[in-house]
Structure formats: C-alpha cells, structure tokens
Amino acid sequence: xxxxxxxxxxxxxxxxxxxxxxxxxxxxxxxxxxxxxxxxxxxxxxxxxxxxxxxxxxxxxxxxxxxxxxxxxxxxxxxxxxxxxxxxxxxxxxxxxxxxxxxxxxxxxxxxxxxxxxxxxxxxxxxxxxxxxxxxxxxxxxxxxxxxxxxxxxxxxxxxxxxxxxxxxxxxxxxxxxxxxxxxxxxxxxxxxxxxxxxxxxxxxxxxxxxxxxxxxxxxxxxxxxxxxxxxxxxxxxxxxxxxxxxxxxxxxxxxxxxxxxxxxxxxxxxxxxxxx
Numbered sequence: 399x400x401x402x403x404x405x406x407x408x409x410x411x412x413x414x415x416x417x418x419x420x421x422x423x424x425x426x427x428x429x430x431x432x433x434x435x436x437x438x439x440x441x442x443x444x445x446x447x448x449x450x451x452x453x454x455x456x457x458x459x460x461x462x463x464x465x466x467x468x469x470x471x472x473x474x475x476x477x478x479x480x481x482x483x484x485x486x487x488x489x490x491x492x493x494x495x496x497x498x499x500x501x502x503x504x505x506x507x508x509x510x511x512x513x514x515x516x517x518x519x520x521x522x523x524x525x526x527x528x529x530x531x532x533x534x535x536x537x538x539x540x541x542x543x544x545x546x547x548x549x550x551x552x553x554x555x556x557x558x559x560x561x562x563x564x565x566x567x568x569x570x571x572x573x574x575x576x577x578x579x580x581x582x583x584x585x586x587x588x589x590x591x592x593x594x595x596x597x598x599x600x601x602x603x604x605x606x607x608x609x610x611x612x613x614x615x616x617x618x619x620x621x622x623x624x625x626x627x628x629x630x631x632x633x634x635x636x637x638x639x640x641x642x643x644x645x646x647x648x649x650x651x652x653x654x655x656x657x658x659x660x661x662x663x664x665x666x667x668x669x670x671x672x673x674x675x
Contacts, residue, residue, distance in 0.1 A: 453479070454479055454482050454483040454486070456479075457479060457480065457483050458483065458486070460483070462484065462487050462490070462492070462493055463492075465480045465483050465484050465487075466480075466484070466492060466493065466496045468480040469481055469484065469496050469497070469500055469509075469513075470496060470499075470500075474506040474508070474509060477500065477504065477506065477509045477512075478506070478508050478509050478512045481497060481500060481509060481512040481513045481515070481516045482512055482515070482516060484496070484497060484516050484520075485515065485516035485517075485519045485520060487520075489520040489521065489522055489525075493520070494517070494520065494522060494524045494525065495524070497513045497516050497517050497520070497528075498513075498517065498524050498525075498527075498528040500513035501513035501514045501517060501528050501529075501532055501540075502528060502531055502532060507537040507539065507540060510532065510535065510537065510540045511537070511539050511540045511543045514528065514529060514532055514540060514543045514544050514546075514547055515543050515546070515547070517529065517547060518543075518546055518547025518548075518550045518551060519550070521550075521551055525547065525551060526547075526548065526551050526552065526556070529544040529547040529548050529551070529556075530544070530548070530556070530559055532544045533545075533559060533562075533563065538566070538567075538568030538570055538571055539570065541563070541566065541568070541571045542568070542570040542571045542574050545560060545563060545571065545574040545575055545578060546574065548560055548578075549574075549577075549578040549581070553578055553581065553582050554582060557579075557582060560575050560578045560579065561575060561579055561590070562575075563575035564576060564579070564590060564593075564594070569597070569598075569599030569601050569602050570601075572594065572597065572599070572602050573599075573601060573602045573605050576590065576591065576594055576602070576605060576606065576609070577605060577609070580609045580612070580652065581652060584612070584613075584649050585612075585613045585614065585615075585645075585649070587609070587613075588613050588615075588617060588618060591606050591609055591610055591613070591618075591621075592617065592621055594606045595621050595624060595625060600628070600629075600630035600632060600633050603625060603628060603630065603633045604630070604632055604633050604636050606621075606625070607622060607625045607628075607633055607636040607637040607640050608636050608639075608640060609652070610622050610625075610637075610640055611639070611640030611641070611643045611645065611648050612643075612645050612648040612649040612652055613645055613649075614645045614646070618645075619641070622637045622640050622641050623637075623641075625637035626638060626641075
C-alpha cells in the first residue's frame, strides 16, 4: 500500500527521509559532532530506561491504585509510564485527579506532558480544565501536548484558547495551533495561515505550505509560490507538492484529531515523546 500524495492527515512527506540524504551518508566522520544535520536537531543523551518510558506492557496488569501511587511517588520514568498506563483505564475520579495533579505540579517536564496526553484520551471536564491550565506551562512540549488534548476534547469549544497559541514562542505550539485551526475552519483559516508564511521556524512554514494545499484561490496559490522560494529545501518541496493536490479532496481528508497517528516532523524524536502533530 502506498501513501496518497493528496492525503492531508499525515502531514507533509519529507524528501530528506530518503536514506541517501541522511546526515553523514557516505561519509566517515571522526566524531558525532562532525555530522552536519542541516536542521536544529538536538542530540539527546537519554538512558535505555528513559527510551522505554512509553512501554506500558510491563505494568499493563497493575491495579489502578498501584499506578496512581507510582505516578505520585515513583522515579520519573516510572511516573511517565504510569501516566500512560492510566490512560488505558476507565476515567474514574481518583485517576483523573491524580493525572491532573501530575500534569500541573510534577517537577519533571515529561511526566507533565504524559499526564496531559493521558487526560486528553480519557476526556471530561477536569481533563479540559487541566489542559487549559497548562497552556501556560514553562515547557513548550507540555503546552503543545495541551493543544493536542484540547483539539481532541472539543476543537470548536476550545477554539479561542487554541487560536491564542498561534503567537506562542515555540514552533511546536504555533504549529499545533495552526493545524487545529485549519481542521476546524478549512478555507476560512487562510488569513491565519498567511500570517505564518514568514514564520521563523521552517517546521511551521512546512506545515503552512502543506495546509495551503487545501485552500483554493489566488491568495493561497501566491503564498505557495512564495514558499517555493523558501530558504529551506523541505519547505520548498512541500510547497511544490501542495500546488499539485486537489484542495477540496485534501480538505475533506484533513479532519482527524491531532494525535499520535500523525508522522513526526524531522528533528522531533518520538522517543523523547515530543508531540507527533
């Protein structure tokens, strides 16, 4: 099965995912710092335990009360895993309250992010209240995950809060806000997308080019022509593809919630649990 180039749900395909275009392909660098990755990618130093924090299979059969205790007092990676495991349970009040406390008060950024993710999946008023509250979190990936939750819970009802994040100082938050906006408004999102054509982040510009493919009319086409001259090759390639799709068909298929089914953009490592939006 091949991907449909006009399918708007998985985000812009990345020409740099070709193995022959991988950083260091064909070279023999002396050290890792000699590799030119071409984008603002951070090389992490996660431990094997941290890299398996999202694996909940080992605790899938634990009682909810045990998971809550772990979430409240376990080591950070175990707290992360407990939050995700609780997302698979029924949204009982003790679970929701524990996740809300973790999302707002845990000292570990990843635990807060995992807890927000879990709340978004479980749903309910407390989940929405918590997601709105953590839009002010100091960590941008927590804020970005909060947008995922709000989009999932009630895209229309939370539209003002989501749109307010279009000016956030982090690219992932601005991008998630723009995607939710386009999913809700379709062609009526044109002006907001046009305001992001010159965004300082090529990741945002890449998604803007992708979504402009779902908008008919001269203004969208002109913006895509502008993005074809972008300094980023990925943005240029995405704009080229966007000019070739059928806007109506693209827009009809670009309706699912922002969730982990969407492919991560380059430089956003799912092992670090950065939102795949």
